[in-house]
Amino acid sequence: xxxxxxxxxxxxxxxxxxxxxxxxxxxxxxxxxxxxxxxxxxxxxxxxxxxxxxxxxxxxxxxxxxxxxxxxxxxxxxxxxxxxxxxxxxxxxxxxxxxxxxxxxxxxxxxxxxxxxxxxxxxxxxxxxx
Numbered sequence: 001x002x003x004x005x006x007x008x009x010x011x012x013x014x015x016x017x018x019x020x021x022x023x024x025x026x027x028x029x030x031x032x033x034x035x036x037x038x039x040x041x042x043x044x045x046x047x048x049x050x051x052x053x054x055x056x057x058x059x060x061x062x063x064x065x066x067x068x069x070x071x072x073x074x075x076x077x078x079x080x081x082x083x084x085x086x087x088x089x090x091x092x093x094x095x096x097x098x099x100x101x102x103x104x105x106x107x108x109x110x111x112x113x114x115x116x117x118x119x120x121x122x123x124x125x126x127x128x129x130x
Contacts, residue, residue, distance in 0.1 A: 006068050006071065006072075006073055006107055007066060007068055007073075009028075009107065009110075010063075010066060010073055010075065010105070011063070012027075012028070013028045013112075014061055014063060016028065017049070017061050018060055018061060020049075020053050020059075022046045022049045022050060023046075025042055025045065025046050025049075026042065027111075028111055028112055029042045029045060029111055029112045029115075030042065030108070030109075030111045030112065030113050033045060033112060033113060033114065033115060034113065034114040034115070034116075035115055035116075036115070036116050036117070037116060045115070052087075054085065055083050055084065055085040055086065055087035055092075056081035056082065056083045056084070056087060056097075057081075057084060058080075058081045058082055059079065059080070059081035060079070060080050060081060061077050061078075061079055061101075062077060062078045062079075062080070063075060063076075063077055064076040064077060064078050064100070071106060071107040071108060072104065072105065072106050072107075073103075073104070073105040073106075073107070074102070074103070074104050075102070075103045075104075075105070076100060076101070076102055077100070077101040077102075077103065078098060078099075078100060078101075079097075079098070079099050079100075079101050079119070080096060080097065080098045081096065081097060082094070082095070082096040082097070083097065083128065087128065088124070088125065088128060090125065090128040090129055093128070093129075093130065095127070095130060097124060097127040097128060098127070099119050099120060099123060099124045099127070100119060100120065101117055101118070101119040102117065102118050102119070103115065103116065103117035103118075104116045104117075
């Protein structure tokens with residue numbers, strides 16, 4: 001069954017992300033997923049999420065814009081948080097970061113089958129090192 005309202009589905013997913021309830025990803029993500037154009041798994045995605053929130057415990061995703069086209073979503077997010085551990089090879093400075101992320105999702109049978117996201121890595125590293 002295809003998700004009836006992709007926008008509401010995405011907002012529920014984002015609520016789980018922001019609560020750092022990554023054990024709930026089985027509600028939203030197929031066991032096998034294409035992640036950043038590479039075959040992957042839900043477990044690998046969850047491990048990535050844990051690595052982010054381990055270094056940035058207050059990491060938050062905030063939807064800025066969302067576009068729905070059938071079972072595809074395009075989303076612009078604002079990501080914020082304050083690193084407390086080394087992250088991406090940079091020691092924490094105590095300063096918060098804020099970065100824009102663009103993500104594209106495809107839903108099949110009520111769960112994400114494909115996820116691809118990009119952000120300005122140079123801007124993030126500059127903030128981390130500031």
